Amino acid sequence: MEDLRTLGKLITDSIQLIDDSCTRRGVTFPKLEDPTTGLNDSAYDDLEVKQAVTNIVAAAAHITAIVRLPSDTLQSHGLKNHVSSAMGVLVRGHIVEILKPYGREGLHIDEIARQSDIDKNKLARILRLLATEHILTEVKSDVFALNRVSVTIDTGKSIDEIRAKPDEKYIGSSGTAAILDHITHHSQKSSAYISETLLDPKTAHSTEAGATPFNRSFQTDLTFWEWLELPENKHELRLFSMAMRGASKLFPSDAILKGFDFDTLPSGSVVVDVAGGVGSQTMILARAHPQLKYVIQDRAALAGEMQEFWKAEYADGLTGGKVSFQAIDIFSEQPIKDASVFFMRMILHDWSDTKCITILKHLRAAAQPSTKLLILEVLLAYAVPSASSDAKGLEAATTPPAPLLLNAGHGGVLPHFYDLTMMIGMNGAQERTLDHFNALLAASGWKIESVHKQPYYVNGHSQIVAVPV
Ligand SMILES: C[S@@+](CC[C@H](N)C(=O)[O-])C[C@H]1O[C@@H](n2cnc3c(N)ncnc32)[C@H](O)[C@@H]1O
Known part of the structure; x- marks a missing residue:
């Protein structure tokens, strides 16, 4: 009971904090039923609100796990x-664009089905499940409307425009x-084959590219x-x-600026965006630090797109x-030998440990x-606590209040979903x-100098700064 009471108080305290912050800033917290608010509501422009929101999400799921019958939790x-x-039906059936013109009033299932x-x-049962999960609103029986969750997948096009050019x-x-x-189609269908892939002796320990849950699901060796x-x-x-x-x-786009201090580099220093795609991170840096020189490296095929x-x-x-x-090619010799900074965003997560070490060794060989x-x-x-959480020299990120899990439980579950999403495809x-x-x-010849971690209540990239050993 003690955990339940502590978690319950965390929720009421967090709600008060959100209310106080919104009042202080003269903004209102958006209503769930209101389909006019978008993804980036100003109510969230306060880190204390983000923290309170994560604490509420984590505590509500924790309370649910404590009080619910385990058999119901498992089924759920x-x-x-x-x-x-x-949700796949919602997006691929263009239901959002059909409902959009009707706002909070909503539209009767007869008309949604016709359009x-x-x-x-079948559609009514699907929409009712989504309303039960607060993704839509059932305004009155058999009348459905978008809410602030479902409206975020509006493409802004009319149903006629979509039909004309699907x-x-x-x-x-x-x-x-x-x-x-993408996630309700590829990811969901591939994910369904994780257990087969992990338990079949043919694929259980395979490092072959074609031995993923995606390969089973989509019946391809590619x-x-x-x-x-x-x-x-x-x-x-x-x-x-x-x-x-x-x-x-x-994701917050400025993780590149929240760590290593580029102002410490002499003018003209070379900064290399390794496998930088079209260079969206370099663009943020070049705007903030125009005195430096930047090289965006990627596959030759991207040269035109970058330009x-x-x-x-x-x-x-x-x-x-x-x-x-x-x-x-990140698996070959790194051609730039006088870089002040090499940086890589969302590259290592695409590769196995062996491949990552190869990439890192090429950078180490070229480093000053x-x-x-x-x-x-x-x-x-x-x-739970680990050796790295309190390792010396690492910048401490705040941790969630007890008895929440150290990774914020359901409030911090998205990175774990991303992790399995990586597992199913590559x-x-x-x-x-x-x-x-x-x-x-x-x-690979590097050591960590500092870590600029996102706090547990921000879903985004952290920055690890490493130096040659
Ligand atoms: C997930 S994207 C990340 C792009 C960029 N770093 C960013 O954060 O926007 C991965 C990038 O790795 C590049 N890539 C994949 N294999 C590569 C290789 N062998 N050599 C160079 N680049 C490669 C891809 O072309 C792609 O641009």
Whole structure:
């Protein structure tokens, strides 16, 4: 009972804190039923509110686990795939765009079924499950409306526009709908094969690229990337790249600036964005520190896209050689030998430990004694204290109040979902703990100098600063 009372008080105290913060700042906390508020509501522009929200989410799930009958808890988690499937219908059946014009009043199931051409009885059951999970509102029986959760997957297009050009549904949208389309289709279906893949002696310990749950689910020996490039998967490739763009907007974009102090570098120092894609992180840096020189390295195929991206967003960066592109293979010798900083964002999580060590060793061979290596990744947190949590020299991130788990339990579950998402598609790909990064760096001639961790209530990339040993 004591834990229950402590958790209950944490919830009421956190609600008071949110209320006080909103009153002080003259903003109102959005109503769940209100479909006019978007993803980035100003109510959340206060770190104390973010912390209170995470504490509430964690405490509510913890209380539920304590009080609920275990048999009900097991069924509820085991059957959760139906929520993902129902969300797949919401996004691929264009239900959000159908409901959008009707606001909080909502639309009767007869009309939703007519416009979407989905069986009325089945659709009603699907929408009712989503209303039960607070993803939609059932305004009155059989009348459904968007709320502030479901409205975030609105593409902004009318149902007629989507029907006329279905392949272009996500173009020009925020990308959130594309993410949901991808995760309720590829991720969910691949995830269903995790246990078979782990238990079948043929694949249980395989490091082969074609031995993933994705391969079983989609009945292919190709890697996810090769499969995406098949001519018949043109739509999938487009969907995936839009989903990735949408996903990057869900993270705070300035993790590169929240760690190593680039002002300490002499003017003209070389900063290398290793496998930097089109250079979205370099763009943030180049705007903040125009006195430095930047090289974006990636596969040759990205050269054109990089030029297009910079011309559209920050053409000045390309003038005078301040920012340049260099084609490389991260598994071969690193060509730049005078870098002050090498940095990699969301690269190591794509690769197995063996491949990561190869990448890191190439960077180490090219490093000067003063070169810094910055690694930007989501850090997995242990649920209980670990040696790394209090390791000397690491910047302490605040920890959730007891009796919440140290990783904030359900309030910090997303990195663990990302980790399994890596597992299903690419053999060896994974999110890692700080201990795990420490081991990879130690095996490749680097050591950690400092860690700039996101606090437990911010879902985003942390920054590890490493130096040559
Ligand atoms: C998840 S993206 C991250 C891009 C960028 N760092 C960012 O944060 O936006 C992974 C990048 O790794 C690049 N990549 C994959 N294999 C590579 C290789 N062998 N050599 C160079 N780049 C590679 C891809 O082209 C892609 O741009």
